[in-house]
Amino acid sequence: MSKKIFTLLGLPASGKGTQAETLAGLYHLDNIGIGDLIRTAIENGPEDDPLVTEMKKNYDSGIPQPDHIVFPLLEEKLKNCKNGVVFDNFPFSHDQARFLQGYASKHSWDQPVIIYLNVDPETAIKRMMSRRICDNCGAVFIASQAQVCDQCGGKLIARADDNEETIRTRIDYYYPRIQEMVKLFSPTGRVLVIDGEPSIKQVAIAIEKQISELTKKLAA
Numbered sequence: 330m331s332k333k334i335f336t337l338l339g340l341p342a343s344g345k346g347t348q349a350e351t352l353a354g355l356y357h358l359d360n361i362g363i364g365d366l367i368r369t370a371i372e373n374g375p376e377d378d379p380l381v382t383e384m385k386k387n388y389d390s391g392i393p394q395p396d397h398i399v400f401p402l403l404e405e406k407l408k409n410c411k412n413g414v415v416f417d418n419f420p421f422s423h424d425q426a427r428f429l430q431g432y433a434s435k436h437s438w439d440q441p442v443i444i445y446l447n448v449d450p451e452t453a454i455k456r457m458m459s460r461r462i463c464d465n466c467g468a469v470f471i472a473s474q475a476q477v478c479d480q481c482g483g484k485l486i487a488r489a490d491d492n493e494e495t496i497r498t499r500i501d502y503y504y505p506r507i508q509e510m511v512k513l514f515s516p517t518g519r520v521l522v523i524d525g526e527p528s529i530k531q532v533a534i535a536i537e538k539q540i541s542e543l544t545k546k547l548a549a
Contacts (some may be wrong), residue, residue: 332438333358333413334429335540336420338507339446341499342456342471343525344532348446349415351533359410363419366402367394396424407432413439421506426513442543443514444536445507446525450500457496461485519543 335352337345353360367384374381380398387394407414420426420441433440461470465483476485514520521539525532 332410332436334416334433334438334441335414336416336418336429336441336443337446338418338443338510339525340448340450340453340503340507341496342453342460343446343448344529345417345446346469347529348444348533348536349417352444352536353415355537356412356415358413358415359406360415360417361403361406361410361419362417363394363399363403366399366406370402396422396428399425400428403428404432407436418503418507420510423509423513426510440517440519441514442540443511443520444539445511445520445522446532447522448525450504452526453500454493454496457491458493460488460491462488518546 333356335349335356335358337349337352339345349360352358367388371381371385371388374384376382384394384398386392387398420429429441432438456471459471461475462468462485463470463478463481463483464486466478466481468478468480468483470478470485477483478485511520511522521536521543523532523535523539527535
């Protein structure tokens with residue numbers, strides 16, 4: 330059976346991370362975050378390596394890593410994926426889309442399925458304003474009244490950049506790029522548009538249903 334590629338696209342706080350974890354568990358896939366790849370490369374790389382220095386500088390400045398850094402790391406990671414992969418907001422450009430489609434073709438993987446979690450920007454803002462993060466394990470909680478993480482007992486805190494002005498700036502950055510990717514992949518017939526407004530469980534059910542319908546359609 331060919332290896333699968335699922336990409337979750339959506340605004341911050343649209344539920345991408347949660348649904349990516351669910352999909353990864355359901356289909357026994359690797360859940361790859363580009364940010365995690367970069368952090369691991371920085372932590373494990375020699376300090377005097379110019380590439381590691383560049384990655385750390387970009388990371389500390391909040392600048393997206395260029396493709397000449399991302400692609401080799403990603404290709405190495407994909408080699409070890411047994412059944413396929415789930416991505417969170419990748420690809421995010423035409424070059425990244427070509428890379429992923431090319432990798433799938435070269436290694437006889439299924440072509441990417443894009444899952445767009447469509448939420449109103451105002452919904453995303455409200456979710457982010459109420460978001461709390463564990464200062465110990467990094468677990469994320471939306472609209473939680475709890476003060477302590479139920480996973481590790483750490484303290485729940487608000488992110489420094491979870492203020493309305495910063496959030497709107499991030500949405501202005503993400504939204505057109507997401508729409509561009511949806512438009513780019515639409516002709517492949519492998520784009521699933523999911524209403525991201527309902528509960529986590531309802532969204533997960535909708536995703537699974539559309540994937541099942543797409544699988545039957547592609548097999549016909």
